[in-house]
Amino acid sequence: MTTTDGAPFVVDVRALLGKPGAYQRLTLTGAAGPNVATAVVTVAEDEPVTAEVMLESVREGILVTGSARTTGDAVCSRCLDPVRIDLQADLQELYAWSLEEAEVDDLGEPGPHLDGENLNLRPPIRDGLILEMPLAPLCSTDCQGLCAQCGARLDDDPGHAHETSDPRWAALSALKADLLDEQAETPKEN
Numbered sequence: 001m002t003t004t005d006g007a008p009f010v011v012d013v014r015a016l017l018g019k020p021g022a023y024q025r026l027t028l029t030g031a032a033g034p035n036v037a038t039a040v041v042t043v044a045e046d047e048p049v050t051a052e053v054m055l056e057s058v059r060e061g062i063l064v065t066g067s068a069r070t071t072g073d074a075v076c077s078r079c080l081d082p083v084r085i086d087l088q089a090d091l092q093e094l095y096a097w098s099l100e101e102a103e104v105d106d107l108g109e110p111g112p113h114l115d116g117e118n119l120n121l122r123p124p125i126r127d128g129l130i131l132e133m134p135l136a137p138l139c140s141t142d143c144q145g146l147c148a149q150c151g152a153r154l155d156d157d158p159g160h161a162h163e164t165s166d167p168r169w170a171a172l173s174a175l176k177a178d179l180l181d182e183q184a185e186t187p188k189e190n
């Protein structure tokens with residue numbers, strides 16, 4: 001196996017160095033680790049992440065393609081129940097042979113590159129999973145949310161309703177009913 005103990009997503013790529021066209025297929029599973037999260041969705045540090053990748057030696061470096069999947073935790077944005085969210089991210093990243101050969105972005109940060117004979121898959125896995133995290137998770141697409149008056153979860157209580165006992169609301173209801181009656185009685189003018 002070409003993985004380093006304790007760091008399943010750091011891969012020893014010695015076999016691919018200086019061998020254009022050579023490739024390796026790997027399935028790696030390890031704990032998600034810290035900071036795989038947004039303000040809304042969190043992947044627990046010990047949650048398993050599985051990555052299936054192909055590492056391909058090309059002229060400019062090592063091309064990584066594949067996918068990573070795991071499960072995050074969130075609360076439903078309508079009813080606040082806990083929800084588990086399956087996440088699957090596509091990976092496509094070109095690692096330069098060295099820091100010196102890495103492309104530098106507008107902020108002066110070097111792009112992906114090998115660290116000696118090691119290729120660290122954690123950054124693209126983390127970035128890819130974060131991109132897949134929904135902004136407003138739902139427990140189900142038709143979640144009815146909570147009652148605006150008492151906070152009850154409406155999916156648990158489909159017939160949920162409140163009597164309006166406030167006399168002001170009763171007066172308004174009566175007025176509305178009158179208006180609707182009037183509209184119904186007025187003949188249409190064409």
Ligand SMILES: [Zn+2]
Pocket residue numbers: 076077078079080081138139140143144145
């Ligand atoms: Zn919900």
Ligand SMILES: [Zn+2]
Pocket residue numbers: 147148149150151152160161162
């Ligand atoms: Zn209610």
